[in-house]
Amino acid sequence: MKSFTFQKNERLNGQKEIERLFKEGKSLFKYPFKVYFRTPNGLPHSRILISVSRRNFKNAVDRNLIKRRIREVYRQGEFKASAKNYDLACVYIAKEIVSYNFLAEKLNSILDRLE
RNA sequence: AAUUCGGGUGACCUUAUCGCUCCUUCUUUAUUUUAUAAAUUCUUUAUUUAAUAAAAAGGGAGAGGAAAGUCCGGGCAACGCAGGGCGCCACACCAUCAGAAACGAUGGGAUUGCCUAGGCAAGCCAGACAGUGCCACAGAAAAUAUACCGCCUGCUAUUUCUACGAAAUUGGCAGGUAAGGGUGAAAAGGCGGGGUAAGAGCCCACCGCUCCAAGGGUAACCAAGGAGGCACGGUAAACCUUGUGGGUUGCAAGACCAAAUAAACUGGUGUUUUAGGGCUGCUCGUCCAAGCCAGAGGGUAGGUUGCUAACUCCCUAAUGUUUUCAUUGGGGAAGAUAAAUGAUAGGGGCCUGAAAAGGAACAGAACCCGGCUUAUGAUCCCGAAUUUCUU
Numbered sequence: 001m002k003s004f005t006f007q008k009n010e011r012l013n014g015q016k017e018i019e020r021l022f023k024e025g026k027s028l029f030k031y032p033f034k035v036y037f038r039t040p041n042g043l044p045h046s047r048i049l050i051s052v053s054r055r056n057f058k059n060a061v062d063r064n065l066i067k068r069r070i071r072e073v074y075r076q077g078e079f080k081a082s083a084k085n086y087d088l089a090c091v092y093i094a095k096e097i098v099s100y101n102f103l104a105e106k107l108n109s110i111l112d113r114l115e
Numbered sequence: 116a117a118u119u120c121g122g123g124u125g126a127c128c129u130u131a132u133c134g135c136u137c138c139u140u141c142u143u144u145a146u147u148u149u150a151u152a153a154a155u156u157c158u159u160u161a162u163u164u165a166a167u168a169a170a171a172a173g174g175g176a177g178a179g180g181a182a183a184g185u186c187c188g189g190g191c192a193a194c195g196c197a198g199g200g201c202g203c204c205a206c207a208c209c210a211u212c213a214g215a216a217a218c219g220a221u222g223g224g225a226u227u228g229c230c231u232a233g234g235c236a237a238g239c240c241a242g243a244c245a246g247u248g249c250c251a252c253a254g255a256a257a258a259u260a261u262a263c264c265g266c267c268u269g270c271u272a273u274u275u276c277u278a279c280g281a282a283a284u285u286g287g288c289a290g291g292u293a294a295g296g297g298u299g300a301a302a303a304g305g306c307g308g309g310g311u312a313a314g315a316g317c318c319c320a321c322c323g324c325u326c327c328a329a330g331g332g333u334a335a336c337c338a339a340g341g342a343g344g345c346a347c348g349g350u351a352a353a354c355c356u357u358g359u360g361g362g363u364u365g366c367a368a369g370a371c372c373a374a375a376u377a378a379a380c381u382g383g384u385g386u387u388u389u390a391g392g393g394c395u396g397c398u399c400g401u402c403c404a405a406g407c408c409a410g411a412g413g414g415u416a417g418g419u420u421g422c423u424a425a426c427u428c429c430c431u432a433a434u435g436u437u438u439u440c441a442u443u444g445g446g447g448a449a450g451a452u453a454a455a456u457g458a459u460a461g462g463g464g465c466c467u468g469a470a471a472a473g474g475a476a477c478a479g480a481a482c483c484c485g486g487c488u489u490a491u492g493a494u495c496c497c498g499a500a501u502u503u504c505u506u
Binding site: 049050063068071072100 | 458479
């Protein structure tokens, strides 16, 4: 049974964890994302962090919309269901808001390359 | 009627699927705990009480009028504080109203700007005879005025003539002059007349200015009228002076719990095998002590709390009352933390359009409340301007 939940422990938080990911992790770039990843993270599941730069989107409303869409794509995607233990940081690079379907296609193709 | 501008109003509804945060009900599990009973011997088991955590299921709630800017004020918190002085910061026309308070609201006055000339708009509206400073460039001169050009007078040189004199041209020297030119943001009251060698408030009229002031107004302030020939540049967002007010820092405040690690501390150990050193050359003893074990304290990561209460708002009932409004009772109003309040797909209303189709602003709580400022599509209301039509 596939689970679409997105619990608190599936989010990456804590200053040390994040610093370690950006310092030691590898990165992949594919428009409109830059993904940092690190494995294994010592947990039975993956964790993710979503970042949208304030430089590109001045209004908090726009940043919230993009973060919510990315989160939905991740939540419903195949990657989360597969029992991998990656730490991910998904940084949104583009300077305009793109549709949900476009986001879904791109993000899933990136996550496929991780395997 | 249309368009534009200004002010207010306003802040779409709904279905399905999958999710997030908080609260709550119930069930199960785990841990701790209360009581009882039994076995056994000082623990175990069973039932039971309560608490906490996790999981499953059901129910409920879940962004704004500005949540924004962080410009004011207050609550709250920590630190500081006998009293006084200096300094620093903020504010500065008047009245009324509301308020816990403030730079709030309404109306008025003065100033400045604009034009249809009696309205509209604006805000760094205490003081420039308390003092010190500054005023670029240009210009002769920028504040105890000043003479570049010009104007006028005298002397002198020169020229001409009707020749011991007169007139004129061009120079020089001495003096008068702020009318005119030119510079500038600003040139020492303006403009007209008289006057004068030429000029000058030197004199006069009008305007302005200064002083006095009937009277009006709660007040700011306005002001009939009178007097004075006139002394007075700007800058206080330069320092400064006067008056009033102000402790400092903000929830990343503060309180509590508390891994790992390092150093210091306390206790033990420190041996017939286990460092090393002092008393002492050796042995014993004793003291110090590396190391090891345990502990306590402060406290980092992390977590809990502060935290959603009310001087607020909405709904509702009762009483008083002229609708308004006031008082009291009841109910309701997010609480996240690398930060939830959503994503996707459809349907319906609204606007544009013949239809197809397209459009819907500004914008996301971060301790709370009040005010201010700024942003804002459609609808509706009010006001102003312009254009067109009708009468």
